[in-house]
Amino acid sequence: MKLLTTHELHYLKYKDAYFDPKNLTGNNHFFELLDVFDDLVLVARCKEIAKDPQCQRVDNDRIGFLPVNDFRGYDLFGRQVALLQCRKIVGLADRYWLRSPGSIASMVGYWLRRANVPYFSHLVGNPGEVAEYTTEHVSKPISKLIRKIIEFQFNSYMKGCYGNLSVTERWLQEIYPSAEPSNDMGASDVNLSYDIFKEHQRDFNPKVLNIVNIAALLPYKGHQFLFEALHYIRNQREWCLHLIGEGPILEKLKYLAKDLKIIDNVVFHGHLGWANGIIDILDNAHLFVLSSLTEGMPRVLLEAMARSLPVISTDVGGVNEVVSNEYLVPIKDSNCLAKKISDYWNSPLKLEKMSIENFEKIQDFRFDRLSLLRKKWLTWMRDYGDRPSERTWEQYIQIGG
Missing domain, CATH: 3.40.50.2000 (Glycogen Phosphorylase B;)
Structure with missing residues (x-):
């Protein structure tokens, strides 16, 4: 079974290989996902370069890479190009788990909602707060308005999301519940070995x-x-x-x-x-x-x-x-x-x-404890992600999933 996921990092392409210049998401980053799924497709921004970047390679025989335009900041044209490129993800995988909030997750989610395909979220932050505090150089009323717009857009994204695996135990899922809150669970993604x-x-x-x-x-x-x-x-x-x-x-x-x-x-x-x-x-x-x-x-x-x-x-x-x-x-x-x-x-x-x-x-927060929780939730998503309202995460746990 194939899983498609997203990331907000800016990757590099050299020849036919994809690299992470910050060495944050090399092959080992996805080992939990590949413990549950057969194959993985990563959608992210990418720039082609002519020289070996000397950093971690991301793709391999089980991890594919779908590159989109490497836009930055408020590049509206670049964003539009990336949005159109994300359209090809529909039907590319069996399950969709999007790291959100993020521009790429929002773009992928947009096309999945249009195609009535369920998707799930790896919820890692509050986009409203980030939007407000990164625009404080403008007037406060405009900063507040930007926050409201971002929150409205993210709530639209969450309406198509059928379950959250959040990095907090309660806080994020209380602010941004999925369309099926009984599928939401909190388990930090920080791997403390x-x-x-x-x-x-x-x-x-x-x-x-x-x-x-x-x-x-x-x-x-x-x-x-x-x-x-x-x-x-x-x-x-x-x-x-x-x-x-x-x-x-x-x-x-x-x-x-x-x-x-x-x-x-x-x-x-x-x-x-x-x-x-x-x-x-x-x-x-x-x-x-x-x-x-x-x-x-x-x-x-x-x-x-x-x-x-x-x-x-x-x-x-x-x-x-x-x-x-x-x-x-x-x-x-x-x-x-x-x-x-x-x-x-x-x-x-x-x-x-x-x-x-x-x-x-x-x-x-020891790795062994949190890894087990995340694996159980990912296994539920794999087995019941095509009917997340019929067999919810809560029901799955109750019957000993």
């Missing part, structure tokens, strides 16, 4: 307290508010912020750090891999801070908890399903974030307590 977990003992009363933030350098990751919070409390003790990530606002953040007089306390590491930098920084840190304005279930936060690291986070997405309310702060509230950091970085006992709690909570 055994080697990631470490019950790590730390000295929570160091001379210099190391704080870590891992995120793409984008406006909706909230770095501005983290910088402002640290500016307010910069003289309370010796500290250092390790910023891991790359993106278009790097120079803007450097200027802001200088303006707020914290530039000497911030290390901009750029992009780092797990094995060649991130793991060492996490193990030598004392506090992880997530300042995002929107998230689904952030992998970096779960990885920090798996290394026994205390966590303070904005109350976004499904974070409150894994982090206690006492460690959460509202988005865009620099004062509240400053107070929360101050309360904990001056209390070794509180940090130690949080460290122990986090390591205990994160056990629910």
Whole structure:
């Protein structure tokens, strides 16, 4: 049986092969799907190049690739070309599981609805929030209007969706239920393998307290508010912020750090891999801070908890399903974030307590447990995806599926 899925990454084509320049979706990325389905077709944007990209190959004898126009941003003509190219997906597979929200998922969903073909979603985020927070450079009324339009479009997409496998336990499926909510289930797609977990003992009363933030350098990751919070409390003790990530606002953040007089306390590491930098920084840190304005279930936060690291986070997405309310702060509230950091970085006992709690909570995200849940849902989709209203996911579980 063949499954068609989508992704929002920009891939590369060299000769007759397809590559992932960010090394995020190589062959191993799809092993859970290929454990349930015989073959896989990936639909995504792609650009043909003349030189070997020296990165992970995506396609093989079981993974096919359907490339569409490599449009970017608000390229309306490029989007229209991609939409027309997506039309050929109808009838190409036995089941359709679309990673959403995303432009490619919306295009594929459009043609499937027109053909009355059921499809399912891998729901990973809230498109309304992302739309609002990435358009804040325009006036607030326009930003709100853009959010409403995006939410309307996504709700139309969800009307043709007959089941969600969401990355949060409750939050996303409550906001965007499918046309058949009894088929919706939450199970994080973050694969925390055994080697990631470490019950790590730390000295929570160091001379210099190391704080870590891992995120793409984008406006909706909230770095501005983290910088402002640290500016307010910069003289309370010796500290250092390790910023891991790359993106278009790097120079803007450097200027802001200088303006707020914290530039000497911030290390901009750029992009780092797990094995060649991130793991060492996490193990030598004392506090992880997530300042995002929107998230689904952030992998970096779960990885920090798996290394026994205390966590303070904005109350976004499904974070409150894994982090206690006492460690959460509202988005865009620099004062509240400053107070929360101050309360904990001056209390070794509180940090130690949080460290122990986090390591205990994160056990629910072990790969073996979540992989089993996802496999059961994917198996239901495979066996009953052509009649999802007759034999729902809930019924399937009740009879011992």
